[in-house]
Amino acid sequence: xxxxxxxxxxxxAVWLSVGLFSATDARAEEAKPDGAAAAMEAKPAESVxxxxxxxxxxxxxxxxxxxxxxxxxxxxxxxIEVWGEKKVRASRFDAEPDKETGKRxxxxxxxxxxxxxxxxxxxxxxxxxxxxAKTEGKKWSFSQLLKDVGADAAYSAPAKIKIDRYxxxxxxxxxxxxxxxxxxxDDKENKKRSMQLVKARFVKPEKVMGTDVQINPDGxxxxxxxxxxxxxxxxxTVVASVDKSAKSQPVTFENHxxxxxxxxxxxxxxxxxxxxxxxxxxxxxxxxxxxxxGGFIMNPLFVSIWPLPHxxxxxxxxPTVLFSQGSGIYNYSKIKFINWKLGVTIGLSMVIGGFIxxxxxxxxxxxxxxxxFGWILIVLAGLMFWQTTPGYIDKNKKEQAILKEFKQKAxxxxxxxxx
Amino acid sequence: MIVEFWGQEFKVNVILGCIGxxxxxxxxxxxxxxxxxxxxxxMTVGLGxxxxxxxxxxxxxxxxxxxxGTARHFQFGNFDLVFFLxxxxxxxxxxxxxxxxxxxxxxxxxxxxxxxxxxxxxLNLLGVY
Numbered sequence: 001x002x003x004x005x006x007x008x009x010x011x012x013a014v015w016l017s018v019g020l021f022s023a024t025d026a027r028a029e030e031a032k033p034d035g036a037a038a039a040m041e042a043k044p045a046e047s048v049x050x051x052x053x054x055x056x057x058x059x060x061x062x063x064x065x066x067x068x069x070x071x072x073x074x075x076x077x078x079x080i081e082v083w084g085e086k087k088v089r090a091s092r093f094d095a096e097p098d099k100e101t102g103k104r105x106x107x108x109x110x111x112x113x114x115x116x117x118x119x120x121x122x123x124x125x126x127x128x129x130x131x132x133a134k135t136e137g138k139k140w141s142f143s144q145l146l147k148d149v150g151a152d153a154a155y156s157a158p159a160k161i162k163i164d165r166y167x168x169x170x171x172x173x174x175x176x177x178x179x180x181x182x183x184x185x186d187d188k189e190n191k192k193r194s195m196q197l198v199k200a201r202f203v204k205p206e207k208v209m210g211t212d213v214q215i216n217p218d219g220x221x222x223x224x225x226x227x228x229x230x231x232x233x234x235x236x237t238v239v240a241s242v243d244k245s246a247k248s249q250p251v252t253f254e255n256h257x258x259x260x261x262x263x264x265x266x267x268x269x270x271x272x273x274x275x276x277x278x279x280x281x282x283x284x285x286x287x288x289x290x291x292x293x294g295g296f297i298m299n300p301l302f303v304s305i306w307p308l309p310h311x312x313x314x315x316x317x318x319p320t321v322l323f324s325q326g327s328g329i330y331n332y333s334k335i336k337f338i339n340w341k342l343g344v345t346i347g348l349s350m351v352i353g354g355f356i357x358x359x360x361x362x363x364x365x366x367x368x369x370x371x372x373f374g375w376i377l378i379v380l381a382g383l384m385f386w387q388t389t390p391g392y393i394d395k396n397k398k399e400q401a402i403l404k405e406f407k408q409k410a411x412x413x414x415x416x417x418x419x
Numbered sequence: 420m421i422v423e424f425w426g427q428e429f430k431v432n433v434i435l436g437c438i439g440x441x442x443x444x445x446x447x448x449x450x451x452x453x454x455x456x457x458x459x460x461x462m463t464v465g466l467g468x469x470x471x472x473x474x475x476x477x478x479x480x481x482x483x484x485x486x487x488g489t490a491r492h493f494q495f496g497n498f499d500l501v502f503f504l505x506x507x508x509x510x511x512x513x514x515x516x517x518x519x520x521x522x523x524x525x526x527x528x529x530x531x532x533x534x535x536x537x538x539x540x541x542l543n544l545l546g547v548y
Contacts, residue, residue, distance in 0.1 A: 263501075264501050264502050266498070266502070267502060276502065276506055277505050277509045283513070285513045285516050286533075287517075288514060289524065291526075294513070299452060304544075311497040313451060315493070315495070315497025315499075316451075316497070318452075319485075319498065320506050322482075323511065324510065325481060328478050332475035337471075338475035338476055338479050339422055339472060339475070340476075340479070342420075342480075343478075343479030343480050344479070344480075344483075345420065345437065346462075347440075347482070347484070348437075349436075349440045350441065350443070350483050350484035351486075352441055353440070353447075354447075354487030355491060356448075357447065357488055358449065358491035360445070361451075362495060371544065371546075373544050374544035375541070376450065377537045381541065384456075399470040400470070402469065406425060409425075
């Protein structure tokens with residue numbers, strides 16, 4: 001009862017501020033977005049009764065099936081929105097030419113507040129439209145899909161996340177800056193961009209939409225929702241809605257994970273630690289044998305096998321080789337096998353490159369990451385193949401012999417000095 | 420630039436070396452791999468240096484890139500500590516096991532397998548199959 005009064009007060013405040021100070025209403029709404037919206041919409045006579053919702057369990061163990069039931073006004077579609085409390089980063093670089101002006105905006109959209117899990121469940125009869133989006137491949141649009149199935153009004157949880165915009169410039173990218181931060185977007189624009197970020201984060205249509213809501217003619221509905229393994233732990237919120245104004249009370253369930261499953265905060269994914277451990281071990285061994293760092297094989301495999309963002313994979317694999325490189329340098333320097341002048345000169349130019357590269361990682365999508373990586377691997381395979389040709393082997397044999405001789409000389413010299 | 424190595428002198432085209440190193444560094448830090456397999460051909464074929472000069476010095480040059488790349492990825496929030504702590508022991512362990520296996524297999528065979536494996540992976544990434 002107390003809560004209802006609270007809502008009424010907020011609703012009146014919102015109504016007043018809309019009339020008096022249109023500039024302040026955004027702040028008032030932000031303070032109590034759902035409540036204010038629901039209370040405001042509850043007044044008009046044409047509003048639809050919000051659907052009821054029941055959940056069959058409140059806790060699952062690393063995924064499971066949740067059954068949601070309830071009643072909505074007969075003949076109305078019911079949409080069920082589910083999102084997790086854990087937040088991850090999502091970013092998208094907009095370099096598509098504008099439809100009207102033809103100019104490329106080069107704006108980087110970035111948020112830290114994307115739910116690690118987000119999915120909207122729609123009535124079963126919308127299956128065709130979802131299938132159509134699946135056939136569009138990488139070109140599917142989340143906002144178009146929502147519109148097609150009539151769920152754009154039900155889309156709410158990610159709509160209000162805080163999105164930062166950066167105006168990227170060529171010069172800015174060269175010096176490794178994200179660019180100037182642009183002013184905050186209005187609610188409508190924020191919602192539109194949030195949909196693009198949902199796509200950037202979840203990549204595939206079937207990840208963000210399911211056609212599992214079964215609706216009976218009398219208005220009752222039932223949805224069996226499968227929460228797959230390897231998702232973020234924590235509280236998940238479920239809301240059923242008929243349209244923008246008619247939303248059910250939120251219900252929640254909790255997803256528990258336990259060892260050997262671990263949640264990666266930055267990647268937003270739960271992972272069985274033995275998977276990456278064994279894969280890294282195998283590739284590290286193979287990498288040493290073939291004479292190329294494991295990163296070449298590890299990174300594309302990680303982004304392909306697990307739903308890990310390419311930025312996190314690139315940024316986390318890179319430091320793992322620091323130690324082996326450092327110990328390698330130490331061993332070579334002990335036998336005076338490093339020319340510091342040469343190494344430092346080229347090293348300085350590489351420092352500049354290393355400054356720029358990580359900036360570019362976040363400007364590309366996962367698909368572009370895979371595509372370019374594909375070509376890099378072809379070049380690498382070419383280089384490796386060249387190293388197996390007879391001419392190279394002959395030359396290499398001589399060089400290896402000299403290398404060995406030098407090493408012995410160097411070791412002897414180092415020993416003498418030591419004594 | 421003249422480079423002296425164990426009493427021998429080599430003339431190095433430092434501009435080519437720096438431009439090549441820069442480009443390799445951009446790509447390798449962007450995609451998160453070490454640039455060794457590209458640096459060694461650059462320095463042997465491009466700069467005309469013998470292998471024994473290249474092995475240590477190329478490692479030093481790459482180390483600069485890895486340090487900077489790591490710092491920048493960390494700055495951009497791309498570093499996941501838990502993920503790192505899973506991979507790091509595996510990478511170290513791999514470094515100890517590999518030399519034991521290396522004695523028993525021919526490097527040529529490993530390289531041929533690697534070529535085939537890399538091509539398979541590359542075609543998968545390019546979406547050929």
